[in-house]
Amino acid sequence: MIVTLLIVVPLLAGIFSLLAKNNTAKGTAIVSTIVTLVVGALIGVEAYTTPLSWSIDWIPTLGTKVSFVADGMSTMLSLLVSIVMLVVYISNLNKKVENEGSFYGLMLLSQAGITGVFLASDALLFYFFWELALIPVYFLCSQWGGENRIKVTFKFFIYTFVGSLMLLAAIIYLATSTPGGSSFAWNDIVRAGSSLPAAEQQWVFWLIFIAFAIKMPIFPFHTWQPDAYETSPTPVTIVLSALMVKMGLFAVLRWLLPVVPAGAEFWSETVIILSVIGIIYASLLAIVQTDLKRLIAYSSIAHMGLMSAVAFANTEVGMHGVMVQMFNHGINITGMWLIVSMVEQRWGTRDMRELGGMASTAPRMAIAMVVIALANIALPLTNGFIGEFMLFNGLFSSEVACGTTYMILAGLGIILGAVYTLNMVQRTAYGDAIATKQGGDLTRNEYIGLAVIIAIIIFLGVYPKPLLEMTSGMVSMMP
Amino acid sequence: MKAIIAATILGIVMMFAGLFVKEKKSVVTIATLLLLVLFGVNIYDISFAENAPQSLFNNLLRVDSYALWFNMMMTGCTFLYVLLLGKHIRQVGNHVAEYFALIFFILCGIYLISTYNNLLMLFIGIEIMSIPQYILAGSDKQNMKSNEASLKYFLMGAFTTGILLMGITLLYGATGTFYITNFTFLQTASLNPLALAGILFILVAFAFKISAAPMHLWTPDVYDGSPAPFTAFMATVVKAGAFVGFLRLFHISFGTLGEHWMLVVAIITAATLLVGNITAVYQQSVKRMLAYSSIAQAGFMLFAVVSVNATAWQGMIIYAIAYSVATIGMFSVLVKMKDYTYDGFNGLAKKQPALAFFTTIFLLSLAGIPLTGGFMAKYFVLTAAVEQGNLMWLVIFALLMAAVSVYYYFRVIMAMYFKTGDAELRAEVTSTDRLLMGITCVIIILLGVVPHLFMGNL
Numbered sequence: 058m059i060v061t062l063l064i065v066v067p068l069l070a071g072i073f074s075l076l077a078k079n080n081t082a083k084g085t086a087i088v089s090t091i092v093t094l095v096v097g098a099l100i101g102v103e104a105y106t107t108p109l110s111w112s113i114d115w116i117p118t119l120g121t122k123v124s125f126v127a128d129g130m131s132t133m134l135s136l137l138v139s140i141v142m143l144v145v146y147i148s149n150l151n152k153k154v155e156n157e158g159s160f161y162g163l164m165l166l167s168q169a170g171i172t173g174v175f176l177a178s179d180a181l182l183f184y185f186f187w188e189l190a191l192i193p194v195y196f197l198c199s200q201w202g203g204e205n206r207i208k209v210t211f212k213f214f215i216y217t218f219v220g221s222l223m224l225l226a227a228i229i230y231l232a233t234s235t236p237g238g239s240s241f242a243w244n245d246i247v248r249a250g251s252s253l254p255a256a257e258q259q260w261v262f263w264l265i266f267i268a269f270a271i272k273m274p275i276f277p278f279h280t281w282q283p284d285a286y287e288t289s290p291t292p293v294t295i296v297l298s299a300l301m302v303k304m305g306l307f308a309v310l311r312w313l314l315p316v317v318p319a320g321a322e323f324w325s326e327t328v329i330i331l332s333v334i335g336i337i338y339a340s341l342l343a344i345v346q347t348d349l350k351r352l353i354a355y356s357s358i359a360h361m362g363l364m365s366a367v368a369f370a371n372t373e374v375g376m377h378g379v380m381v382q383m384f385n386h387g388i389n390i391t392g393m394w395l396i397v398s399m400v401e402q403r404w405g406t407r408d409m410r411e412l413g414g415m416a417s418t419a420p421r422m423a424i425a426m427v428v429i430a431l432a433n434i435a436l437p438l439t440n441g442f443i444g445e446f447m448l449f450n451g452l453f454s455s456e457v458a459c460g461t462t463y464m465i466l467a468g469l470g471i472i473l474g475a476v477y478t479l480n481m482v483q484r485t486a487y488g489d490a491i492a493t494k495q496g497g498d499l500t501r502n503e504y505i506g507l508a509v510i511i512a513i514i515i516f517l518g519v520y521p522k523p524l525l526e527m528t529s530g531m532v533s534m535m536p
Numbered sequence: 537m538k539a540i541i542a543a544t545i546l547g548i549v550m551m552f553a554g555l556f557v558k559e560k561k562s563v564v565t566i567a568t569l570l571l572l573v574l575f576g577v578n579i580y581d582i583s584f585a586e587n588a589p590q591s592l593f594n595n596l597l598r599v600d601s602y603a604l605w606f607n608m609m610m611t612g613c614t615f616l617y618v619l620l621l622g623k624h625i626r627q628v629g630n631h632v633a634e635y636f637a638l639i640f641f642i643l644c645g646i647y648l649i650s651t652y653n654n655l656l657m658l659f660i661g662i663e664i665m666s667i668p669q670y671i672l673a674g675s676d677k678q679n680m681k682s683n684e685a686s687l688k689y690f691l692m693g694a695f696t697t698g699i700l701l702m703g704i705t706l707l708y709g710a711t712g713t714f715y716i717t718n719f720t721f722l723q724t725a726s727l728n729p730l731a732l733a734g735i736l737f738i739l740v741a742f743a744f745k746i747s748a749a750p751m752h753l754w755t756p757d758v759y760d761g762s763p764a765p766f767t768a769f770m771a772t773v774v775k776a777g778a779f780v781g782f783l784r785l786f787h788i789s790f791g792t793l794g795e796h797w798m799l800v801v802a803i804i805t806a807a808t809l810l811v812g813n814i815t816a817v818y819q820q821s822v823k824r825m826l827a828y829s830s831i832a833q834a835g836f837m838l839f840a841v842v843s844v845n846a847t848a849w850q851g852m853i854i855y856a857i858a859y860s861v862a863t864i865g866m867f868s869v870l871v872k873m874k875d876y877t878y879d880g881f882n883g884l885a886k887k888q889p890a891l892a893f894f895t896t897i898f899l900l901s902l903a904g905i906p907l908t909g910g911f912m913a914k915y916f917v918l919t920a921a922v923e924q925g926n927l928m929w930l931v932i933f934a935l936l937m938a939a940v941s942v943y944y945y946f947r948v949i950m951a952m953y954f955k956t957g958d959a960e961l962r963a964e965v966t967s968t969d970r971l972l973m974g975i976t977c978v979i980i981i982l983l984g985v986v987p988h989l990f991m992g993n994l
Contacts (some may be wrong), residue, residue, distance in 0.1 A: 200954065226935050229922045233923050
C-alpha cells in the first residue's frame with residue numbers, strides 16, 4: 058500500500074497545481090517530492106531485503122490489475138526520481154516561470170508517470186505510465202521551450218509514440234499468448250514470452266526493443282534527442298535525460314530481456330554493435346560541439362550506449378554495473394544540466410567560444426563544475442567510477458563474440474569522453490574572463506542543489522556499498 | 537423491445553410539437569425531454585429483459601442483451617449530442633421540430649438494425665436510418681454545399697441500397713430464406729456461387745454505409761457540406777448503427793465462412809486506414825479533417841468485423857461509445873468556432889482555457905492516448921484481431937496509422953496552445969456549455985480507466 062504513495066502523491070499534487078490558480082505550485086511540488094523521497098527511503102530500507110508489492114483488480118474483462126512491485130532496482134530508480142526532481146525544484150526556486158501552476162503541475166504529472174513505469178508490474182499499467190510520462194513532457198517542451206520548439210518537440214513526440222505503439226502491439230500479442238488468454242502480470246508475460254518459439258521471439262523482440270531504443274536512445278534512433286535536449290527548458294531537459302532515458306534502459310532489463318530471452322540472445326550482437334557505433338559517433342560529435350547543451354546531449358548518448366551494450370552482453374557483473382550506473386548517470390547528468398542552466402542564466406549564452414574565466418568570477422560554481430565533470434568521466438573516488446568499472450568488466454567477460462573488441466572500442470569512447478568533458482571545463486571555467494558580462498556566484502538555492510549532487514557523487518564514490526547491495530538481489534533474477 | 541415503438545411515437549409527437557410550439561428554444565427543450573423518455577424506455581427494456589434472446593414479430597427481430605445494451609448506449613450518446621449541440625441545431629434552419637423528429641426516426645432505424653433476424657428487417661432498418669439523413673444533410677437550404685451534400689448522399693445511397701437488395705436477393709436465391717440464423721447451414725465446402733456473390737454485394741453495401749475505402753468517396757463532401765451539427769450525428773451514432781448491423785450479419789451468419797470474406801475485409805480495413813489517415817494529414821479545414829478521421833476510425837472499427845470472437849463484440853461497443861462521445865464533443869467545439877481551418881484555432885488556449893482543455897481531451901481520445909476512451913477502444917478491437925490470429929500484420933499497420941493520426945489531431949492542439957492568434961468564436965461559450973463538455977470529458981476518462989462499466993455484463 059505504501060508503494061502507491063510514490064505515485065499517488067505527485068499525481069494528486071500535479072492535478073492540484075494544474076487546477077489551483079495561486080502561487081502554491083512550487084511549494085506543492087517541493088513538499089510532495091519530499092514526501093515521496095521519505096516514502097522511497099522507507100521502502101528502500103524494506104526492499105533492501107524483500108520486495109514490497111501491492112495489487113488490486115482493475116479491468117476484470119481484460120484481466121489487468123493495478124499492481125506495483127518495489128524491489129531493489131525499482132526502488133533505487135524511484136529514489137533517483139525523487140532526488141533529481143527535488144534538486145530541480147530547489148534550484149529553480151528563485152526563477153520566474155511563466156504560468157507557474159501549469160508548469161509545476163505537468164512536471165509532477167510526469168514525475169508520477171516515470172515512477173509508475175519503474176514500479177508497475179502489470180504490462181498494461183506499465184504502458185499507461187509509459188505514456189503518462191510522455192504527454193506532460195510534450196506539453197512542457199512545446200510551451201516553455203526555446204527556439205523551434207514546436208517542430209522539435211513534435212518530432213520527439215512522434216518518434217517515441219511510434220515506439221510506444223509497437224510496444225502496445227507486443228503487449229497485446231504477449232497477453233493473448235498467456236495461459237489464461239488475457240493476463241498482464243509480469244510473471245505471466247515472462248512465462249508466455251519465453252515459451253514462444255525462438256522465431257517468434259525474434260520479431261516480438263523488435264516490437265518491444267524499438268520502443269525502448271528510441272527512448273534511450275540507441276543509434277540510429279537517436280536523432281530526436283540533441284534537438285529536444287537543446288530546445289527544452291532545463292528542468293525538462295533534466296527530466297528527459299536523467300530520468301526518461303533510464304525508463305528505456307530499465308524497461309530493457311525488466312520487460313525485454315526476461316520476456317524474450319531467445320530473441321534477445323539472437324539479436325544481442327546487433328544491439329551491441331549499434332550501441333558501440335553510437336558511443337563512438339556521439340563522442341566524436343560531442344568533441345566538435347560548441348553549444349554546451351548539445352555537447353552534454355551527445356555525451357549522454359555515448360554513456361547510454363555503453364550501458365545498453367553491456368545490458369545485452371549478458372554477464373552478471375555487467376548487469377549489476379548497468380543498474381548501478383543508471384543511478385549514477387542520473388545524478389551526474391543532473392549536475393551537468395544545472396551548471397549549464399546557471400551558466401546560461403548568468404552570461405546569456407551557452408556557446409563555449411564566448412565563455413571563459415568562470416573560475417575567477419564564480420569560483421564555487423567552477424569547483425562544482427569540475428567535480429561533476431570528473432564524475433562524468435568516471436574518475437576514481439567519484440560515483441561514476443565503480444559503475445563504469447563493472448560495465449567494462451562485464452563487457453570483457455562476456456561470451457558474445459568479439460566481446461574484447463567491443464570493449465576496446467567502447468573504451469575509446471571513454472577516452473574521447475575525457476577529451477570533450479575536460480575541453481568543456483577548460484573553455485568555460487578557465488581562460489580569460491568575459492569582461493563585458495559579469496555574473497555572480499551561486500545563490501543559496503543553487504548552492505543547496507549542487508551540494509546535494511556533489512555529496513551523492515562523493516559519498517557513492519567512496520562508499521558504493523548501499524547501491525551495490527540494493528541491486529545485487531536483482532542480478533540473480535535476470536535470466 | 538418497447539424502444540422501437542417508443543421511438544416511432546416520440547418522432548411523430550415531435551413532428552406535431554412543431555405545429556403547436558412556435559418558439560425554437562422550447563422545441564429543443566421538448567426534444568431533450570423526449571429523448572430522455574426514450575433513454576428511460578431503453579433502460580426499462582434492459583431491466584425487464586430475459587436472459588435468453590427474445591424473438592419478436594414472428595421471429596423477424598431477435599432481441600439479445602447485446603442489442604439492448606448497444607441501443608441504450610447509442611440513445612445515451614444521442615441524448616448527449618442533443619444536450620451539447622441542441623442550441624446549434626436550432627440555428628440551422630426553420631424546421632427545428634422536424635430535425636428532431638428525423639433524429640428519432642434514425643434511432644428507430646438503428647434499433648431495427650441492431651436486432652434484426654431477417655434480412656428484410658435489415659433492409660427496412662437501413663432505409664429508415666438513411667432517408668432522414670439525406671434530409672438532414674440538405675437542411676441548410678440556402679447553402680449550395682449543403683444541397684450538393686444531400687443530393688450526392690441520396691444518389692450514392694440509393695444506388696447502394698440497390699446493391700444491398702441485390703445481395704439479399706442472391707442470398708435468398710441460394711438458400712431460400714431471409715432468416716440470418718438459418719444461414720449457418722452454409723458450408724465452406726459446398727458454398728453456392730450465388731450465395732458467395734450475395735455476401736460480396738452485401739459487403740459492398742455495408743462498406744458504403746460505414747464509409748470504408750474504396751466506397752468512402754462520398755464521405756468528405758457529405759460531411760463537409762452538411763451543417764456541422766448534423767455531421768456530428770451522421771459520423772457517430774449512425775455510423776455505429778451501421779457497424780452493428782455489419783457485425784451481426786457477418787459474425788452470426790457468415791462466421792464460419794471466414795475464409796471467403798475475411799481477407800477481403802482485412803484488405804478493406806487496411807485501405808480504409810491508409811486512405812483515411814493519409815488524406816486527413818493534407819486537410820486545411822478541421823471539419824474536413826474530422827470527415828477523413830471518421831473514415832480512419834471506421835478502419836479501426838472494421839477490426840471488430842474482421843475478427844470473429846467475443847472480444848470483437850465488446851470492442852465494437854466500446855469503440856462505438858468512445859468514438860461517438862469524443863467526436864460529438866469535438867463537433868460541439870467546432871460549431872463554436874468562426875473559422876473551421878486550423879488557423880482558426882490559433883491561440884484558443886489563451887482566450888478560452890477551459891474550452892481548449894476539453895478539446896485536448898477529445899483529441900487525445902480520438903488519437904488513442906492511454907487513459908482516454910479512445911485507447912481502450914483501440915485496445916479491445918486490436919486484441920480481438922490478435923486473438924483471431926494471422927492478423928498481426930494488420931495490427932502493426934493499424935498502429936503505424938494511429939501514429940500518423942497523431943499528426944493531424946495534434947495540429948489542433950498545437951494551434952490552440954503554442955501558436956499565437958486570435959481564435960474568433962461564432963457563439964458564446966456559456967457555463968452550461970462548459971459543464972456539459974466537462975461531463976463529456978469525464979465520460980471519456982471513465983471509458984479509458986474503467987471501460988467495463990460501459991459494457992454491462994456482455
